[in-house]
Amino acid sequence: LKLISTELAKQGKIEEALECARGISDDYNKSDALKDISAELAKQGKIEEALECARGISDDKAKSSVLKLISTELAKQGKTEEALECARGISDDDKKNSALKVISTELAKQGKIEEALECARGIISLGIFDEAKSSALEDIFAELAIQGKIEEALECARGISDEYWKSSSLKLISTELAKQGKIEEALECARGISDDEAKSRALNVISTGLARQGNWSKAEQTGLEIPQFANRYTCWQTIARDACIKQGWQKALSQAHQFRNPESCRYYLKHLAQMVNLADCHSNHLLNALPNYQEDVESIETILYKHALHELFFEEASTVKINRFNRTLNLQWAIDIKNSISHN
Secondary structure, X not given: OHHHHXXXXXXXXHXXXXXXXXXXXXXXXXXXXXXXXXXXXXXXXXXXXXHHHHHOOOOHHHHHHHHHHHHHHHHHOOOHXXXXXXXXXXXXXXXXXXXXXXXXXXXXHOOOHXXXXXXXXXXXXXXXXXXHHHHHHHHHHHHHHHOOOHHHHHHHHHOOOOHHHHHHHHHHHHHHHHHOOOHXXXXXXXXXXXXXXXXXXXXXXXXXXXXXOOOHHHHHHHHOOOOOHHHHHHHHHHHXXXXXXXXXXXXXXXXXXXXXXXXXXXXXXXXXXXHOOHHHOOHHHHHHHHHHHOOOHHHHHHHHHHHHHHHHHOOOOOHHHHHHHHHHHOOHHHHHHHHHHHHO
């Protein structure tokens, strides 16, 4: 009977579905059936009917689940007061928190910041960390940052008690400021982040953004502030990739002189070595490139390997030359492919 009532509800035959569900003697299955019917009504926008159906559910878990669905549906429709009233009737704390989070975010999008904050503060703490509340507050200030209300966003972020979520919040604000071109404000915000991972990611976004704007000096300075080495390496990697895509490999290579710090220059060049295309790796490029890699044996090998493949597939190099490359660089697999192509 539960399966039949659910299928009737999906077909829009609500009266028949309800009549079928009411005939179920087992409370658990009846609650489950009414939950499915109520959910279907909510999806169809029939909120009053959905609520009426939900009130007939005896199982608290099933009722909480459908009330959460209804409240979030109301929030998406902009009916925040009705959504809040519905959410407050949810007995399961986790589902209530989830509903309140959706409502607070929706209120923030509508510019109702005070109401959004009040809603977020109503989220119940379920453990050591106020994860649900902090996540809701994060959504609110993110919306504020997008709207350009940076001071309000910062005030909101600084009011978060959990350091992880505070750091995550400040990271979002700083990256949003960077997108808006407010670099100094973005940097000030990023430097105030206590978590190294979040700070690294924020500074990474700012640094790579500065490089795209052509401000390589400031980009390098910002990149060197990144506390985590892996994230700093990713920063130089992204700058190299962007320069290569935008300007071409040869021009990107010549840009390396703009870096003043040995570390940033080394890792920028290292990634460029990995990016050079086989088609571009002819002798002239090789002669221009190698002087930049005098202390980086790994990158020299990468470039030479690609040059050897270029000679094999693009230049029809002599067998003597290819064999010499093969002794040093182990190209036998590529030679076999070339031979098989030639035979075919």
